[in-house]
Amino acid sequence: MRCSFNMELVSSLHHDTAVRVVVFRSLVQGVFCAGADLKERAEMNHSDSDLFVHGLRSLMTEIALLPMPTVAAVDGFALGGGLELALACDLRTAANSAQMGLIETTRGLLPGAGGSQRLPRAVGFALAKELIFTGRRVDGQRAVDMGLVNRATEQNSDGDAAYREALSLAREILPQAPIAVRMAKEAMNRGMEVDITSGMAIERMCYARVIPTRDRQEGMAAFIEKRPPRYTGE
Numbered sequence: 552m553r554c555s556f557n558m559e560l561v562s563s564l565h566h567d568t569a570v571r572v573v574v575f576r577s578l579v580q581g582v583f584c585a586g587a588d589l590k591e592r593a594e595m596n597h598s599d600s601d602l603f604v605h606g607l608r609s610l611m612t613e614i615a616l617l618p619m620p621t622v623a624a625v626d627g628f629a630l631g632g633g634l635e636l637a638l639a640c641d642l643r644t645a646a647n648s649a650q651m652g653l654i655e656t657t658r659g660l661l662p663g664a665g666g667s668q669r670l671p672r673a674v675g676f677a678l679a680k681e682l683i684f685t686g687r688r689v690d691g692q693r694a695v696d697m698g699l700v701n702r703a704t705e706q707n708s709d710g711d712a713a714y715r716e717a718l719s720l721a722r723e724i725l726p727q728a729p730i731a732v733r734m735a736k737e738a739m740n741r742g743m744e745v746d747i748t749s750g751m752a753i754e755r756m757c758y759a760r761v762i763p764t765r766d767r768q769e770g771m772a773a774f775i776e777k778r779p780p781r782y783t784g785e
Contacts, residue, residue, distance in 0.1 A: 555689065561613050568784055571729050571752035572721040575640060580710040581597040583625040586634030607632055607664040615665070615740075618733045620724055624717035625649045625700065626710055630688070635662060638669040641736065643700040644693035644716040651699065654655060672743065674698050716775040728766040729784040734758070 565571055577583045595603060614621060614636070620762050623637035625627075625645040634651050637643050645651065653666045661667060662683060671679035681687070691703035691713075702720065704712045724732060732755040742750030743779040761767055773780035 558589070558610060558613070561610070564617055568631060569739065572619060573621045573722050574624055574714070574721055575636065576714045576717070577626065580625040583627050583629040584636050585628050585630055600673050604663040611635055613663045614639040618736065620732060620736060622717040625651060625715040626695055626706070627711040627754045630654050632664050635664040635666040635669070638673060639665060640782065642720060644704070644713045644720060645680065645694055645700045646706040646713045647691040647703050648706045649691045650688045651694055654686040656683060657686035667725045672730050722739055728770060728782045730764050732767055734761050
């Protein structure tokens with residue numbers, strides 16, 4: 552894709568308990584991630600193309616499986632694989648001027664890095680089909696209206712309004728008990744893939760892992776003592 556990633560860095564985050572929220576942003580003004588380089592793809596044979604897309608799909612899965620909350624800050628174009636990257640995150644912020652879309656069908660392809668699976672889960676089955684079948688692009692305001700992003704904001708002169716909104720969202724998450732937040736993410740993500748009865752069992756398992764933590768004791772003590780809790784992630 553026309554954006555740079557360090558796979559080892561993403562993998563290392565799985566084991567870093569000090570990280571409470573991860574924000575994905577672009578340092579290129581006006582572009583979050585523009586997707587695959589089609590000129591490069593055109594020179595690939597069938598085998599190379601399959602391996603390339605498999606690598607992208609694996610990267611998106613690595614991001615989706617990160618244990619802490621992830622936020623995509625979409626300050627510009629997020630097309631094809633770029634939107635698939637944003638969809639692999641838990642939360643998304645966007646500038647109203649941003650352009651988002653799974654445009655693969657306009658190039659004789661279909662979303663291959665998780666978009667055909669994650670977009671229906673984000674916006675609903677019928678709307679996802681419409682967006683993918685037509686290859687339509689939507690701006691930030693339309694995206695928030697359809698539930699594709701959590702927050703949309705007017706772009707600023709620095710071109711980083713979505714990033715600043717993502718930081719604001721992250722600051723709301725940071726004071727919460729980190730183990731509880733991680734377990735809530737696991738319960739929701741795993742529960743979405745199974746029936747409600749199995750989901751309840753997953754919730755029970757995640758809840759049980761929070762009970763013995765010092766953070767739970769701190770939360771109860773802070774409530775009783777009428778003071779802000781001081782969570783340590785233990």
